[in-house]
Amino acid sequence: MSDMQRPALAAYAANPAHSRGRVYTPSSSPTRSEFQRDRDRIIHSTAFRRLQHKTQVFLHHEGHHYRTRLTHTLEVSQIARSIARALHLDEDLAEAVALAHDLGHTPFGHAGERVMADKMMPWGGFDHNVQALRVVALIENRYADHDGLNLTWETLEGILKHNGPVAGEGVSHHGQDMAVALADIPASADLLPETYASLEAQVAAIADDIAYNSHDIDDAARAGLLAIGDLIALPLVGPIASEVLDMWPEAERGRQIHEVQRRLITRTIENVIAESAERIVAAAPVDADAVRALSYPLIGFSPETATAEKELKRFMFDKVYRHPLVMVPVRIGETVVARLFDRYMEAGDMPGRWGLAFGAARSDATRARVVCDFIAGMTDPFALEEYARLFDETPDFR
Incomplete structure (x- = not known):
């Protein structure tokens, strides 16, 4: 089906013709919708290119065939x-949110994020979704007449809230104070942090789950951390693994795992589509604002698949994410990020505009946010370069 044959938008979809707009009014485009322009601005941003050298699970030194934040992001967008x-x-819009969803990740994956959340606790906290919002709204500085990418309200909302509301009773994101976090974020209207986002943003969130569930199995098998037989007893993926072994018992391990991966993606996508369609019919939202008014998401797995998916996550956590091959470099990455943060806060010796911004800051909170923005934007290799420059040593991840 070509782009010219796309299905008509449903009434509950976000409509680019009815966008709440941008902070700065751009010139008109005769060939692209407002959400297409957002997608293109994200793809051409510096932060997007940096994802190529940011860790997903396996660090950059371990090989060129493992997923990075960039390849993961492309799989999520598809x-x-x-x-x-x-x-x-x-x-x-779904693609724009998917492409931007990891722009706020620190170097060294979730290890860096944990350190940053701890270091920033006295000054409003840290959350990678809020940091992604800062990247697209403030930190990118390529345009002549404004900072940021000047994205639409709907894309900003999706980046912030694709995982659900970020303010309200019982909501906590790594100690992030939302009043502080959103105080300097320019948007054309209130981002409504206490509500669910559009269905397009909800789709980007569940696409993230589907992507990493499947590709982390592939990467872990490539690294020798699991075999296809390890998956047999698991719900969701176990029946798929048995099916593949029955069909191709003599195939190479890599081919078997790929067959498992692609079937897992297809079946979870189909499950989400079927379940979400039923929820939409039951809720009968008349427009995108009616979606936001609901107290629950409309995009999701069926209850049975949701339970099985959580079991798969637990298995991957125990078998892969906490494996020594992963944890040794994780601990080193945490040390690198922590020492960089402490050094910058003490001396402010950051290059270019970051050092200038640090010097102009009038409070510890402002200085800490400058340091946080600088470190969060680093690639893994650049963080190691800075570490070597400041401490005259190079960590050995092997």
């Missing part, structure tokens, strides 16, 4: 488009 199209949503 899955998001597939789901959005089937549900008659705006594919471009």
